[in-house]
Amino acid sequence: MSARVRPGRGAILSRQALRVGPYEVELVRKNITRCHLYVRSATGPLLVSAPARMGVGTIEGFVTAHAEWIERRRRELGASGVARGSSGRDHMRADGTVSLWGVPTDALRVLDESGIAARRARAVIGSRGGCASLEGEERAQVNAALREAMRAQCRRRAVPLVRTWEARMGVSAASVRVHDTVSRWGSCNLTSHDVNFSLWLAHYPESCLEQVVVHELTHLLEGPHDERFYAIMTRYLPDWRERRDLLRRLSRGA
Ligand SMILES: [Zn+2]
Numbered sequence: 001m002s003a004r005v006r007p008g009r010g011a012i013l014s015r016q017a018l019r020v021g022p023y024e025v026e027l028v029r030k031n032i033t034r035c036h037l038y039v040r041s042a043t044g045p046l047l048v049s050a051p052a053r054m055g056v057g058t059i060e061g062f063v064t065a066h067a068e069w070i071e072r073r074r075r076e077l078g079a080s081g082v083a084r085g086s087s088g089r090d091h092m093r094a095d096g097t098v099s100l101w102g103v104p105t106d107a108l109r110v111l112d113e114s115g116i117a118a119r120r121a122r123a124v125i126g127s128r129g130g131c132a133s134l135e136g137e138e139r140a141q142v143n144a145a146l147r148e149a150m151r152a153q154c155r156r157r158a159v160p161l162v163r164t165w166e167a168r169m170g171v172s173a174a175s176v177r178v179h180d181t182v183s184r185w186g187s188c189n190l191t192s193h194d195v196n197f198s199l200w201l202a203h204y205p206e207s208c209l210e211q212v213v214v215h216e217l218t219h220l221l222e223g224p225h226d227e228r229f230y231a232i233m234t235r236y237l238p239d240w241r242e243r244r245d246l247l248r249r250l251s252r253g254a
Pocket of ligand 1: 215219225
């Protein structure tokens, strides 16, 4: 005699390792009706619990849709990735200036934290194309204004670079997104062909952003980081290593 025991709600039916964009995911299947996402450490794998029969594509979409939240949680948990956290202080020099495209000038200067509201600061930044004063009522507003200014800056340069390199390399990205990510400078979804960049790339010389653009587009020609991948990189951007090393050096403050 055998009894077919139906596992109860919450019981783990299976475990599976998955890679979603830049994330390692530990996927557990349960008798549940919705997906749940857990960020347990700054750099370790994410934990996703999903309904028994939910398709992997749906689960990947669920994780991708929460990228910004994941990055925020990781930062809170003490991420020490290559990019710094998004607290404005980390991105500001002692004299209140912020490096923009590798130029440590007062391109974005926090003049006075007790000054005008960040909403106005954003408008000022927009109207002068990045060479403007950044003023905010509170640190949080300054940080938010800084982040949005850097996002706009990054987008403004990343999109044309992607278009230029798409044409040169004969590939096509489905979309270009700029996120507040700290654990990766860029990522590429091999299924959807979306390419993503960290808005904090706007701190460093444009040659560094260009290296990340070519890297992510190379993934559309060769998925893994294998010999062929780096041969393609070298064919299109012979000095990619120097650019990558420069970004590493600068982002570590060396
Ligand atoms: Zn890569």
